[in-house]
Amino acid sequence: MATGSVEIIYRGVFQKTLAKNICRDIVFAARKRDKVGITFSRYSDSPERNGIPAKQFAVVADTDEEMEEYLSRYEPGNNDVTIVCDDTLCKGIESWGWNGVQPINSLLKENGTLLVTSERSPNGLIGDIHRKGAPYNLAIIKAPASFSGMWVFRDDHTDVRLLGAVAKVAPNVLTLDSLIAAINEPKKNDAKAASAKRGYDEVTSTPVGADQGNEAIPIKFELPHMSQMEECLVVRGEHVREEAPGWQGGYRPGRNPVFKKFSTRSARPVVNFDTCTKCSFCWLQCPDSVFNVAPDGYYDPDMEACCGCGICKEVCPVADCITMVGEEAFTDNQSQWELWKKDDKKYTEWLAEKQQSEVTRSHGLHHVGQYAEEIAAEEKRS
Numbered sequence: 001m002a003t004g005s006v007e008i009i010y011r012g013v014f015q016k017t018l019a020k021n022i023c024r025d026i027v028f029a030a031r032k033r034d035k036v037g038i039t040f041s042r043y044s045d046s047p048e049r050n051g052i053p054a055k056q057f058a059v060v061a062d063t064d065e066e067m068e069e070y071l072s073r074y075e076p077g078n079n080d081v082t083i084v085c086d087d088t089l090c091k092g093i094e095s096w097g098w099n100g101v102q103p104i105n106s107l108l109k110e111n112g113t114l115l116v117t118s119e120r121s122p123n124g125l126i127g128d129i130h131r132k133g134a135p136y137n138l139a140i141i142k143a144p145a146s147f148s149g150m151w152v153f154r155d156d157h158t159d160v161r162l163l164g165a166v167a168k169v170a171p172n173v174l175t176l177d178s179l180i181a182a183i184n185e186p187k188k189n190d191a192k193a194a195s196a197k198r199g200y201d202e203v204t205s206t207p208v209g210a211d212q213g214n215e216a217i218p219i220k221f222e223l224p225h226m227s228q229m230e231e232c233l234v235v236r237g238e239h240v241r242e243e244a245p246g247w248q249g250g251y252r253p254g255r256n257p258v259f260k261k262f263s264t265r266s267a268r269p270v271v272n273f274d275t276c277t278k279c280s281f282c283w284l285q286c287p288d289s290v291f292n293v294a295p296d297g298y299y300d301p302d303m304e305a306c307c308g309c310g311i312c313k314e315v316c317p318v319a320d321c322i323t324m325v326g327e328e329a330f331t332d333n334q335s336q337w338e339l340w341k342k343d344d345k346k347y348t349e350w351l352a353e354k355q356q357s358e359v360t361r362s363h364g365l366h367h368v369g370q371y372a373e374e375i376a377a378e379e380k381r382s
């Protein structure tokens with residue numbers, strides 16, 4: 001039986017280097033203890049896409065035979081630790097290939113540890129995470145979602161801080177000594193070793209009961225039987241009018257009823273209808289046909305369909321009409337246009353509150369020079 005395994009859930013492309021570095025050090029540290037280690041990724045629609053949830057695994061075993069036995073499964077379950085590199089993923093994840101939302105803790109074993117980089121409180125995170133039906137521990141390393149090591153982003157030691165925390169919560173996978181030995185090879189790196197020690201010392205852990213957490217039932221779809229499958233990808237949909245209850249007129253583009261993208265996003269657009277000019281750019285340019293045309297001609301983004309790419313914000317010609325707001329500021333996918341129609345004053349307050357959580361994380365579409373700005377801001381923080 002394998003002695004330990006770790007699942008790393010991260011934002012595709014943006015955090016791939018971070019995830020790779022975490023896995024690599026687990027394997028190197030295992031070898032320092034005369035164990036065998038292996039790492040591999042799971043992504044059903046390779047290559048990865050920007051920001052879409054993806055996974056890597058690192059497995060440590062005593063012998064080659066144990067490792068072979070463990071790897072005969074398709075996807076490792078019962079992991080000792082699930083590392084979540086971006087706390088907005090705590091609401092559940094959906095990569096392109098899954099049908100529905102997978103709770104973030106679904107592959108974690110009973111009494112295992114969900115280890116999250118976050119600046120939020122344990123209770124706030126537990127409110128987002130689906131109930132597991134079995135006890136586990138929520139461990140937190142205080143840090144923002146990091147792009148460590150990607151392109152021009154400097155290595156901010158998030159990888160070794162997380163690994164130090166793994167050494168604390170799952171010593172069967174990793175010990176601090178073996179981690180530091182791995183960090184120092186081939187070249188001694190006192191700064192990284194100190195960061196690993198910091199992660200070990202600073203990680204906090206909160207027990208989570210079987211019944212604690214988000215009560216929502218994760219979305220699941222009935223998959224077609226093999227005999228019903230068709231050649232090529234078929235995205236069905238129909239153009240529907242007056243579909244939404246209470247809507248007289250308006251227009252909703254046809255969407256695939258079994259492909260909801262909201263759990264892939266880390267931020268969502270919020271619209272200021274008071275300044276919107278109905279120019280239609282957002283509606284035309286959204287790659288996922290997310291905008292419904294409301295009966296009065298405004299464009300209402302459907303929050304079940306939006307993946308949070310931020311293109312609508314980029315193309316909107318009105319300053320501050322669309323704001324990208326961090327996903328942690330929301331608990332539902334309600335229609336913004338309906339809220340606004342119901343009570344525009346209340347909506348203005350709601351909007352102002354949400355705009356406090358504006359995010360400027362890059363998705364590769366911002367103007368040249370943004371990376372330099374982001375790095376400067378990060379350096380100021382640390």
Ligand code: SF4
Binds near residue numbers: 305
């Ligand atoms: S962020 Fe905007 S452009 Fe991107 S999917 Fe959502 S609504 Fe469409």
Ligand code: SF4
Binds near residue numbers: 275276282
């Ligand atoms: S792009 Fe901006 S101004 Fe134009 S319709 Fe969309 S939200 Fe309104």
